[in-house]
Amino acid sequence: MIDVPLCIGRTLPSPDTLLGRRAEVVADVAGRGFIDDAHPLCGVIDLDTLDELMAALTEAYPTDMPALHTIAAKAITLRPVLARFADAGFGCEVASPGELELALAAGFPAERIVFDSPAKTTPEIARALELGMSFNIDNFEELARVDEAIAEFGEHGSNVGIRLNPQTGTGAIGAMSTATTTSKFGIGLSDDRERIIEAVASRPWITQLHVHSGSQGLSLGHAAEGVRLIADLAQEITTRVGRQQIRRIDIGGGLPVNFSSDDITPTFADQRAVLKAAVPALFDGTYTLVTEFGRALTAKTGTIVARVEYTKQTGGRPIAITHAGVQIATRTVFTPDAWPLRIEVYDPHGRRREEEPQVQDVAGPACFTGDMLAVGRDLPPIRQGDLVAIPDTGGYYFSTHFSYNALPRPAIYTIGSDPHGRRRWSLARRAQSIEQILAESGEPSLVPLPA
Numbered sequence: 001m002i003d004v005p006l007c008i009g010r011t012l013p014s015p016d017t018l019l020g021r022r023a024e025v026v027a028d029v030a031g032r033g034f035i036d037d038a039h040p041l042c043g044v045i046d047l048d049t050l051d052e053l054m055a056a057l058t059e060a061y062p063t064d065m066p067a068l069h070t071i072a073a074k075a076i077t078l079r080p081v082l083a084r085f086a087d088a089g090f091g092c093e094v095a096s097p098g099e100l101e102l103a104l105a106a107g108f109p110a111e112r113i114v115f116d117s118p119a120k121t122t123p124e125i126a127r128a129l130e131l132g133m134s135f136n137i138d139n140f141e142e143l144a145r146v147d148e149a150i151a152e153f154g155e156h157g158s159n160v161g162i163r164l165n166p167q168t169g170t171g172a173i174g175a176m177s178t179a180t181t182t183s184k185f186g187i188g189l190s191d192d193r194e195r196i197i198e199a200v201a202s203r204p205w206i207t208q209l210h211v212h213s214g215s216q217g218l219s220l221g222h223a224a225e226g227v228r229l230i231a232d233l234a235q236e237i238t239t240r241v242g243r244q245q246i247r248r249i250d251i252g253g254g255l256p257v258n259f260s261s262d263d264i265t266p267t268f269a270d271q272r273a274v275l276k277a278a279v280p281a282l283f284d285g286t287y288t289l290v291t292e293f294g295r296a297l298t299a300k301t302g303t304i305v306a307r308v309e310y311t312k313q314t315g316g317r318p319i320a321i322t323h324a325g326v327q328i329a330t331r332t333v334f335t336p337d338a339w340p341l342r343i344e345v346y347d348p349h350g351r352r353r354e355e356e357p358q359v360q361d362v363a364g365p366a367c368f369t370g371d372m373l374a375v376g377r378d379l380p381p382i383r384q385g386d387l388v389a390i391p392d393t394g395g396y397y398f399s400t401h402f403s404y405n406a407l408p409r410p411a412i413y414t415i416g417s418d419p420h421g422r423r424r425w426s427l428a429r430r431a432q433s434i435e436q437i438l439a440e441s442g443e444p445s446l447v448p449l450p451a
């Protein structure tokens, strides 16, 4: 098969473009009154950047190669944004009943959904078979359940896969690495190689192998090595059963994102080039490739904008108290070294401040000392009423709200070009109201249960 030449980064926005879009976003957020006393914080997704990232992924792979690119739902559980992925022909990777229903509601056809939870219940397995959606079995006990479900259900349209742990070791962030010797995910390839081959060979309905070596902090080479081991296994299964049983190889997600500047690096094209060098067999048309990227498709699209409520000096350190903290930037606040975020300072009208930087702390609104977005950061002097913008927050930040202090989920807006090239605003998710917080905080009084 002839390889299509790479056009590295052809559709990707330049750092200047991203910076310019963000300047427009913050000015509009200020000008349109999205931030007020009741809503001192909001999130924005730039749909133009999103479309460009989707196109960059699609174009990184040869058009004559069968591929299903899915968006990992957990990165962006916003229904109208997921709908945009569905409209663009993407599939959706889901890992819970809620994510599954969200994917269906967003318009993904079942055959483009991949269900990956490590804790699937019996009814969830039955539902996957009923819908004909793909799913990846996590362990031998689940395999036994799937045996029973298939015996009962009979003919089905699902691509049933096995999730394998290539056991290639940890990346830079332990909590995000799933290919360690003892990771909780999948079946260990070196632990159980023979048993896996036998399990697959005796079940002709297992047609897919899955590997996802981790998220962020994992080098391209490390991830590609995991895929190589899985492709080798697929080949060995073909030899063993005397025909090609494995039809799809699902390489998961995990392309890391650069959080330190507006450079989009590594690109999907970079990732694909490393994969091609490590696993040529993946590109010869034998297999349908499935991908499950989350962060790399979304992070660069998002900006948190928050108002600075107060500033003060404590122990000689200037501190700005903002409305963006642990409720929206949970991982950054709890593990700041693993998840640092940039912070930009704008005046109340949304104009970027350019003054000489000074060392400052930027705090969130929550009642615990660790609720800091940045400590000892060089930033233009922050004043009361300013806006801080936090780039690269389109992935996970809007979908992983932490309801500490009963702080509400903020509204999420989108901006994107209409067919005439004019940038238009939309609402993707309403802010959580105080009434909703009350309603979700339990019954008005204890509900007695039968003795």
Ligand SMILES: *Cc1c(COP(=O)(O)O)cnc(C)c1O
Binding pocket: 072, 074, 075, 093, 116, 212, 214, 215, 216, 252, 253, 254, 255, 292, 293, 294, 295, 296
């Ligand atoms: C989280 C996850 C992904 C997405 O990971 P990213 O790092 O966001 O690309 C893909 N597949 C599985 C199984 C996951 O758990």
